[in-house]
Amino acid sequence: xxxxxxxxxxxxxxxxxxxxxxxxxxxxxxxxIIMAIASLFLLLxxxxxxxxxxxxxxxxxxxxxxxxxxxxFYFNNKSIQVIANSFLLFIVPLFSSFLYESDxxxxxxxxxxLTYCFSITLISIFIVCFYINDIPNHHFNWYxxxxxxxxxxxxxxxxxxxxxxxxxxxxxxxxxHDKTLNTKIKTCLILxxxxxxxxxxxxxxxxxxxxxxxxxxxxxxxxxxxxxxMNSKVVVIMLLLISLVVLFLSQRFQDDIxxxxxxxxxxxxxxxxxxxxxxxxxxxxxLGMDNHLIQSKLNNCYDKYGFxxxxxxxxxxxxxxxxxxxxxxxxLFILFVLMLFIKLxxxxxxxxxxxxxxxxxxxxxxxxxxxxxxxxxxxxxxFCDILFLGSVLPNKSHCTNKIEKS
Numbered sequence: 001x002x003x004x005x006x007x008x009x010x011x012x013x014x015x016x017x018x019x020x021x022x023x024x025x026x027x028x029x030x031x032x033i034i035m036a037i038a039s040l041f042l043l044l045x046x047x048x049x050x051x052x053x054x055x056x057x058x059x060x061x062x063x064x065x066x067x068x069x070x071x072x073f074y075f076n077n078k079s080i081q082v083i084a085n086s087f088l089l090f091i092v093p094l095f096s097s098f099l100y101e102s103d104x105x106x107x108x109x110x111x112x113x114l115t116y117c118f119s120i121t122l123i124s125i126f127i128v129c130f131y132i133n134d135i136p137n138h139h140f141n142w143y144x145x146x147x148x149x150x151x152x153x154x155x156x157x158x159x160x161x162x163x164x165x166x167x168x169x170x171x172x173x174x175x176x177h178d179k180t181l182n183t184k185i186k187t188c189l190i191l192x193x194x195x196x197x198x199x200x201x202x203x204x205x206x207x208x209x210x211x212x213x214x215x216x217x218x219x220x221x222x223x224x225x226x227x228x229x230m231n232s233k234v235v236v237i238m239l240l241l242i243s244l245v246v247l248f249l250s251q252r253f254q255d256d257i258x259x260x261x262x263x264x265x266x267x268x269x270x271x272x273x274x275x276x277x278x279x280x281x282x283x284x285x286x287l288g289m290d291n292h293l294i295q296s297k298l299n300n301c302y303d304k305y306g307f308x309x310x311x312x313x314x315x316x317x318x319x320x321x322x323x324x325x326x327x328x329x330x331x332l333f334i335l336f337v338l339m340l341f342i343k344l345x346x347x348x349x350x351x352x353x354x355x356x357x358x359x360x361x362x363x364x365x366x367x368x369x370x371x372x373x374x375x376x377x378x379x380x381x382x383f384c385d386i387l388f389l390g391s392v393l394p395n396k397s398h399c400t401n402k403i404e405k406s
Contacts, residue, residue, distance in 0.1 A: 007044055008102050012112075014038040018383055019112050022163055023119035025155055028375060035379060039088060042386065045098035050395045056346065057094055057393060059339040064090040066328045066335065074290035082291060088382050089372060090339075096390030109387065113170050116383070120167035121192055123160065124199035127153070131202045142204055149203070158369045159376035161205035165212045165361055166380065168196045172216060173354045176223045211364040215357045222353040269310060270318070270368075276301035277317040281325050288329030316373065320366035323373060346392040355388035 018038045021031045046052070067086040071079035099105045130152060131145060138144035146157055153160070175181070175189045200209055280289075280297045289297075299311035317323045325333040340363055347356035362371070362381065371377035 007041070008104050011038075011041040011045060011099070012105055012108050014041045015112050015386070016108075016115055018386075019116040020119050021379065022116060023122055025123075025376065026153075031375065031379060035088065035382065038386070039092045039382075042092055042095045042099070045095055047098060050098070052094075052097075052395060054393070054395075056342050059335045059342060060090045060094055063328075063332060063335045063339060066332045070288055070328055070332075071291065074292065076290070076292040078291065085372075085378055088378055089385075093382060093385030093389045094393070096386045096388075097394050098390070099386075100390045100394060110174075113387065114174075117167045117170050117192070120163055121195065123153075124164060124167075124196050127160075127199040127202055128195065146203065155376060156374070157203045158205050158208070158365070159371070159374065159380075161200055161203050161208040162361070162365055162371065162377070163380055164196050164200050164203070165208045166358055166384065168193060168200070168212055169215060169219070169354065169357050169361065171196070172219055176219065207364055207368045208361075211361050215361060218360075219353065219357055269307060269315075272302065272305055272307050272310065273298075273315055273318050274322070276305070277319065277322040277326065281322065284326070284329065286325075286330045288325075288327055288332065291327055294326050316370050318369055320369070320371050323370045343389070343392065347388075350392050352388065352392055355384075355392060358384050358388065 014034070014037050017034045021034045024030050024034075064086050067090075068083055071082050127149065130149060134145065134148050138148060150157055171189055171193050175186060175193070181189070197212075200212065276298050279301055280294065283297070295314055295316065298316070299314065302308065302310040302315070317326060321333060321336070324336050328335075340359065343359045344356060344363070347353070347359060362384075365371055369377075372381060
């Protein structure tokens with residue numbers, strides 16, 4: 001019993017470090033080490049006496065198995081790294097079901113999430129301050145501003161936006177559902193949300209911005225519906241006001257509207273990337289291909305249609321669903337979509353609305369970026385699943401409701 005307690009505490013400490021690792025994003029090696037340590041301690045939570053396997057976990061296990069087979073069959077220098085990443089994404093989070101059998105974890109879960117929010121708030125403060133200080137260079141031109149920012153913080157805007165978006169959902173959930181908060185703490189949380197939203201507007205990743213607006217309104221709906229305080233007019237007005245503010249503050253949205261008025265959408269790089277990805281998928285007979293050949297085939301397609309700039313930059317599919325279709329064919333694509341569906345369905349059924357919203361945010365972000373091919377995407381996806389997946393996919397002998405009440 002003493003050994004088990006120490007093991008549990010070591011796991012929780014590693015999760016605190018994992019939460020704080022977001023603030024250490026500039027030290028990628030350190031973040032990798034923390035991810036490995038947290039994963040190791042999580043795997044040690046396994047108890048053979050418990051029934052670990054269930055039908056809902058099959059898509060997770062098969063997704064890893066399909067990627068494993070493809071990378072072993074098409075062996076190249078990056079295969080080991082891809083196998084390790086897929087293990088972190090699909091296998092490690094499954095062991096979080098054992099975490100929810102620990103009272104020590106239940107007591108520390110909210111603090112771990114607050115540690116993550118604190119770390120992201122520090123990053124957001126830096127982003128806003130940098131933007132203000134850099135005004136003489138970018139003169140409120142979003143393209144120059146984001147270019148200067150990304151070159152300074154060395155992280156793609158989509159990934160940092162996703163981190164910030166998840167922090168907004170977490171802080172909003174604390175603000176809405178924790179009835180023990182006093183006025184001062186509520187005021188501080190509102191200011192934190194405003195700061196996070198401001199940094200999100202500065203970075204201006206469109207899919208994340210509008211996803212957060214939609215999900216925030218949906219979160220209010222869940223809360224109001226449950227407490228029978230639903231006011232649809234408030235939700236609609238809030239949604240419209242925030243949308244208009246984002247639109248008017250965003251040069252990128254204004255440029256998109258002008259582009260659609262003056263040009264054919266088929267001339268856009270996004271259309272070409274999607275078209276070439278689908279063409280490459282069809283050429284593989286929808287069965288997937290060697291990961292090492294995907295980029296060269298995409299580049300050839302870009303050049304064929306006169307987008308040489310895309311091939312020079314080696315742009316990938318920019319869509320996680322298409323990326324997995326390229327790497328594992330229709331089998332991996334179906335398994336991945338089924339996995340997301342299971343997470344959304346079980347979270348909604350168990351009334352875990354926060355995890356439902358977070359998973360929905362990932363589902364939206366996967367449409368415009370290969371989130372799970374870079375360490376920053378792997379980190380945040382794994383972090384959220386470790387903290388929440390065990391609550392919706394418990395072991396058969398494990399009753400979540402009883403633990404949540406205790």
